[in-house]
Amino acid sequence: MALFAGAAQAVPTYCSPNLSNGGGLAVSNMTYNGANADDCYGTVAGVDSQSTINALNLNWGTDWAFLAKDDNPGNALNGTGSFTGIDFTLSASAGKTGNWSLTGTGNVPTTLDLIGVLKGSNRYALYLFDDVAFDGNDGGTWEMTFGNGKKQLADLSHLSLYVRQGNNVVPEPATALLLGAGLIGLLGVSRRKKA
DSSP: OGGGOSOOOOOOOTTOTTSOOTTOOOGGGBEETTEEOSEEEEEEESOOOHHHHHHTOOTTOSOOEEEEEESSTTSSOOEEEEETTEEEEEEEOOSSEEEEEEEEEESOSEEEEEEEEEEETTEEEEEEEEEEEEOSEEEEEEEOOSBOSSSSBOOOOEEEEEEEEOSSOOOOHHHHHHHHHHHHHHHHHHHHHHO
């Protein structure tokens, strides 16, 4: 039994230094609120969609839903979508590097898992953000690191987001207040018993 008592090993990430990554990707190529992606994968030929993302059968799971796509980076027309009572707007700047933003109104704050997809030329790369707190006005940076078939970096064609509910649900303010009041009550009972 002692042979199996060791610590569980984490699943290697696709962007791990000890795994080859033909696209030359890194978790720092896409950020969310100042933090690097948790993992990345790619590059993949073709165009991303909910079915193609789930068909990759990544160790990130296969229950991803399409959220929004900015098909026109740098222009006023942005992508929109809805998920769990939140209406989202996604926008991205144009070029080889830039910023992206995700705003939402409705049932916020919440915790989400996100896949950000950067598409350039005929390829795309995926970036995982696991259990991120979304407060209604978030975003990050992106950088293209893969080519357009002519040994040049591709410009961003579109930025897509895929979503699922995160594991760490952010409590509603009323729930947090009720929980806090209960803890204060327990502390008072404990102090009375000691007296």
